[in-house]
Structures are given as C-alpha cells and as structure tokens.
Amino acid sequence: MKRLITYLIVIAATIYTAVLYGSTSFLMLFYVELALPVFLLLTLIPAVRHTSIRMELPIPVVEQGQKTPVMLHVTTGGFPIGGRVAVQVKGKLPMGQKDEKTWFYTALAGSKKTAKIKAEYQSRCVGSIRMEISRVWCYDFLGLVALPLSAKYWKALEPETLLVLPRISEVPVMVSRQSRDFAGESEEHSKERGGDDPSEVFQIRDYQPGDKLRSIHWKLSAKTEEMMVREQSMPLGCPVDFYLDLYQPAAVHRRKDETQRDSYLQILASVSHSMVVEGCRHHVIWFDSRKGDVCRYRIENEENIFEMLFQLGQLSVYHDKKDLQELYRQKYHETPGVTCLELTTELTLKKNGEVEARYSGDVSDIERQLGAKELVV
Structure with missing residues (x-):
C-alpha cells in the first residue's frame, strides 16, 4: 500500500510538472506511468495461474517460548523478475482463542521455478496448534500490483500440527500404598509380580507350600514328574x-x-x-x-x-x-x-x-x- 501511494504521488507530480511547464516529455512520461500498472498486471496473470504452494514444519514439537522453523515451498511457471509472494499462515489455537495470523514473504526471479520461504514462527500460547495457509498474494517487482492466488492451489493441503509444550514444574507427589498395590481392570499386566487375574499367566514355577490346588498345572506336572504351578498375572490398573x-x-x-x-x-x-x-x-x-x-x-x-x-x-x-x-x-x-x-x-x-x-x-x-x-x- 505504501508503494502504491508513493507511485500515485509520483504520477501526480509528473502531470503537475507537465501542465506547469507545458512539457511534452513529462506528458509522455505521465502516460507511461499510467500504462505501467496495466503492463505489470498482464505479466503477472500467467505467472499466478501456474503458481502453487505448500507448507512444512520440520520440527512439529517446540517448548514454550521458543521459535520453530516454517518452510513454505513455492512452485511457479516463471515469475516477473523481482516478483514477490506473500503467504499468510493461520494458527488455530486451543480453547477457542482468537486465531494467530502471520505473513511471510519471498522474492522470485523469473528463471526460478521453485523457491523456499524459510521463516520462524512463535506462538503466544501453549497446546496443540493447527497451522494452515489462509491467504496468498503475488506481487510484481515494484509492489504496485497484487493478485490473490486461488484457494484451489492450497486449500486441499492438510493442516500442519504444532505442539507447543508447556513448562513442566515439579509437584511434590506421594503415592500411597493403596495406589501402589492397586490392580483394577486393565489390558496391561505386570512383568515383575503376579496377581489374581486368570486371563493371563505371569509365570510357571515349582510348587511351594501354601499354593492353591487349582493353580497346579497338571499336564506339565505329569510331563516333568514334578509339581508345577501356574501363577496368574496382575493387571496394571x-x-x-x-x-x-x-x-x-x-x-x-x-x-x-x-x-x-x-x-x-x-x-x-x-x-x-x-x-x-x-x-x-x-x-x-x-x-x-x-x-x-x-x-x-x-x-x-x-x-x-x-x-x-x-x-x-x-x-x-x-x-x-x-x-x-x-x-x-x-x-x-x-x-x-x-x-x-x-x-x-x-x-x-x-x-x-x-x-x-x-x-x-x-x-x-x-x-x-x-x-x-x-x-x-
């Protein structure tokens, strides 16, 4: 916008000078200045039609307060020399907070088919943040003319998820004996001690005085000619x-x-x-x-x-x-x-x-x- 305002001021100054001094040269320059944005627009249209973009988060997990790199890959069909691309990335925050919007910019040479925007993103909150491209604008080398990139070139992309970890502080915790011995219901079983869950066997061992008769593994005992006991597992509730x-x-x-x-x-x-x-x-x-x-x-x-x-x-x-x-x-x-x-x-x-x-x-x-x-x- 600043460049456009500056350019309009230059045009106004040119026509003022042409009228004040009756200068044919300044009048011709005025016509060229009027035609220039149209020319830039015509060169920008085909370039925009062949441009696509995708986003990548090389590091999807970051600690609170740190920045994470963001890679934006831009593919073009030949841009005007010195053209620019502006990409707005929207971060959807947890707990219904207002979205974060960040602009990233890169310059593209006419001979280059691809370009990478290497930037850094820092969230103002912690939690799981869904990041997606929300807007893309393509500019000419003067920054006077801009065209939006059609959403069909990036709307189909899956959002990237960034996990911003909260600071973890030490909380004094004492686990009671009742909690340590808690079995409960679980598909996970202890590998260190047995219990009373008949759905899974913890180990097969020699018979010891006090073992229940129903825990004796009769087939294995008959084969080994020694009393063997099937010890049940303990669920880790x-x-x-x-x-x-x-x-x-x-x-x-x-x-x-x-x-x-x-x-x-x-x-x-x-x-x-x-x-x-x-x-x-x-x-x-x-x-x-x-x-x-x-x-x-x-x-x-x-x-x-x-x-x-x-x-x-x-x-x-x-x-x-x-x-x-x-x-x-x-x-x-x-x-x-x-x-x-x-x-x-x-x-x-x-x-x-x-x-x-x-x-x-x-x-x-x-x-x-x-x-x-x-x-x-």
Missing part, C-alpha cells in the same frame, strides 16, 4: 483418574481466559509428569465438545504425556455443565481408581471432591504455587 473439567460460564471475559489457558495446561502437564516420576499410572479424562463424547488417555511415562497433549488437540471449553464422572462410568464401566483428581478452568485442583489447591493465573508464579503443597494420591 490406573489408581488415579484425572478429570479435566472444561466447563466455563459464557460470560467469562476472553482476556481472563487467555491469562489462564497457559497456566491450565502447565498445571495438567506438571501434575501428570510428577505422578509419572513417582511411578503412578493414571488416566487423563476429558469431554470433547466437538465429538460429544468422553475421551481418556492412559499415562505411564513421559512420552505418554506428550502424546496425550496431541490427543487433546484443539482443546475447547463448553458452556453447559457436564457430569464428567458419570459420563465416564457410563462409557467405560470400570472400577474407579483410588484417587479422583479434577482440574477446573478456574485453576482449582480437587481431590475426591474436596479442594486440594487453588492456583492464580499468573504464569510467572505458577511454578512456586505448584511446588508449595504435597499431593497425596
């Missing part, structure tokens, strides 16, 4: 159910929501990570308002936490209250864990229905708050 209550009154101000969003995900990741460090398996459970269904993810190690953050996807709040625990029981029909944790959008952490901790939305102070009180599960 999750003693902690960690619910994410994403209910939020419709009247909550967006700015307040923005200040709490990062803290919410930091609390989630920090509590989950600290339980993993202490060897406490748990389920993270939430209601997906887009699917209209309850979702859960089993957390056993640090890698599961990152996968869970991807699973959360475009985490969004809802404005009608949900009985999340009842919906969960109706879907999974499993015995509840020893401890029920619940994190609300007001940054209140509840344990078995009682308030365990309240956190402020101050991101700079959240680490101190997380380490201030021990969590017993």
